[in-house]
Amino acid sequence: MSDRIPLWRKLYAQVLIAIVVGVAVGALWPGAGVALKPLGDAFIALIRMMIGPVIFCTIVHGIGSMHDMAKVGRIGLKAMLWFELTSTFALVLGLIAAHLVHPGVGIDATMLANATSKAAVAGYVERAASDGVVAHLLAIIPTTFVDAFAKGDLLQVLLVSVLTGVALGRMGPTGGRIAKAVESVGDVLFRVIGLIVHLAPIGIFGAMAYTIGAFGVSSLARLGALVILFYATSAVFIFVVMGVLAQCLGFSIFKFLGYIREELLIVVGTASSEAALPNLMRKLEALGARDTTVGLVVPMGYSFNLCGTNIYMTLGILFLAQATGTHLTLTQELWILAISMLTSKGAAGVTGAGFVTLAATLQIVPDIPIASVSLLLGVDRFMSECRAVTNFVANGVVTLAVSRWEGELSPARLRAAFATHSEPGMTVPAE
Numbered sequence: 001m002s003d004r005i006p007l008w009r010k011l012y013a014q015v016l017i018a019i020v021v022g023v024a025v026g027a028l029w030p031g032a033g034v035a036l037k038p039l040g041d042a043f044i045a046l047i048r049m050m051i052g053p054v055i056f057c058t059i060v061h062g063i064g065s066m067h068d069m070a071k072v073g074r075i076g077l078k079a080m081l082w083f084e085l086t087s088t089f090a091l092v093l094g095l096i097a098a099h100l101v102h103p104g105v106g107i108d109a110t111m112l113a114n115a116t117s118k119a120a121v122a123g124y125v126e127r128a129a130s131d132g133v134v135a136h137l138l139a140i141i142p143t144t145f146v147d148a149f150a151k152g153d154l155l156q157v158l159l160v161s162v163l164t165g166v167a168l169g170r171m172g173p174t175g176g177r178i179a180k181a182v183e184s185v186g187d188v189l190f191r192v193i194g195l196i197v198h199l200a201p202i203g204i205f206g207a208m209a210y211t212i213g214a215f216g217v218s219s220l221a222r223l224g225a226l227v228i229l230f231y232a233t234s235a236v237f238i239f240v241v242m243g244v245l246a247q248c249l250g251f252s253i254f255k256f257l258g259y260i261r262e263e264l265l266i267v268v269g270t271a272s273s274e275a276a277l278p279n280l281m282r283k284l285e286a287l288g289a290r291d292t293t294v295g296l297v298v299p300m301g302y303s304f305n306l307c308g309t310n311i312y313m314t315l316g317i318l319f320l321a322q323a324t325g326t327h328l329t330l331t332q333e334l335w336i337l338a339i340s341m342l343t344s345k346g347a348a349g350v351t352g353a354g355f356v357t358l359a360a361t362l363q364i365v366p367d368i369p370i371a372s373v374s375l376l377l378g379v380d381r382f383m384s385e386c387r388a389v390t391n392f393v394a395n396g397v398v399t400l401a402v403s404r405w406e407g408e409l410s411p412a413r414l415r416a417a418f419a420t421h422s423e424p425g426m427t428v429p430a431e
């Protein structure tokens with residue numbers, strides 16, 4: 001039926017065109033490209049304002065109508081197990097890539113002396129320095145119930161949502177009715193998101209024009225090898241690591257990537273995996289994953305399963321060690337891996353988050369001069385796009401893995417769901 005819709009009216013085609021035109025404008029008129037930044041910012045802000053309420057409604061309905069509270073803890077545990085496994089793969093892959101290619105060897109040392117970048121880095125380092133492990137744990141508790149939503153902190157929203165869902169689950173039929181009402185509110189919110197997503201081409205056009213206008217191709221020329229290596233390593237992670245996992249779950253990673261192609265383009269265009277978070281939740285549910293599982297695992301993954309950020313961290317740190325001529329022993333490298341495993345849990349699905357996390361990690365690895373992180377600033381937007389896409393794909397696949405483990409999905413059901421829902425455009429429930 002939807003085959004009759006002309007290609008240019010399909011969202012993914014519009015977003016693709018927006019990316020191409022945005023790149024062209026940024027390259028030809030960098031000043032104008034930079035000035036278009038607010039378009040991208042506005043689109044991301046519109047989506048972000050919906051994320052907290054959507055997660056709340058999904059989880060509250062899921063848990064509130066479930067009456068099996070043990071399941072909540074079980075799903076959380078299973079998710080954490082998967083997160084640790086995939087994150088470790090990602091961190092190790094970053095290390096291996098850095099050792100195989102040595103991207104930092106031969107970097108011009110004068111690039112390190114860029115005073116402007118150093119000043120810019122100081123801000124990131126300061127931000128990162130205030131983030132300790134205990135502070136992170138305490139930060140999961142919002143100042144007030146509504147503060148979680150006001151700040152849009154995913155873990156805080158998760159906490160208040162789970163508590164509300166559990167409370168509703170204990171209220172018997174009244175709780176069930178309230179959970180149903182909350183589900184209806186969730187449907188309204190998804191329809192709002194459906195409206196906002198129509199603006200994606202405009203937002204992505206602005207974001208891409210800004211990226212190319214502000215950071216240009218010249219920064220890529222200097223650090224192109226590192227950027228290419230990061231993209232290639234992430235591709236290995238997606239197609240091999242996630243590919244094998246998907247195969248074990250009974251579906252092809254290519255099918256999955258095709259299924260979420262609109263979302264992937266939005267994530268690339270905005271360099272933020274949060275920009276497509278609500279749509280990802282909807283699409284995973286459409287494949288047969290239960291709302292409780294999706295509602296818990298996806299937001300958790302946005303804090304604990306940042307595989308793209310993980311690859312970037314080990315690869316980036318080893319790159320800086322090579323560029324500054326810092327010799328690291330195997331023990332030090334394993335220490336970096338362990339620390340990155342912890343610090344990456346504080347990253348987020350917003351652009352630049354991975355860079356701040358890398359700066360935080362460098363503080364704990366004193367051998368590498370912290371100012372060297374300025375080397376990576378010029379290409380961070382390009383790295384951010386790849387971090388975001390890898391984070392996004394890994395979160396989708398791991399959520400399906402947990403869902404399968406919970407017995408919600410079977411290979412046959414997944415195959416049927418992919419066949420039914422292969423058409424993009426599922427941002428709102430069917431009329």
Ligand SMILES: O=C(O)C[C@H](O)C(=O)O
Binds near residue numbers: 391
């Ligand atoms: O959006 C993400 O998932 C990552 C982010 O873009 C980043 O820059 O680290």
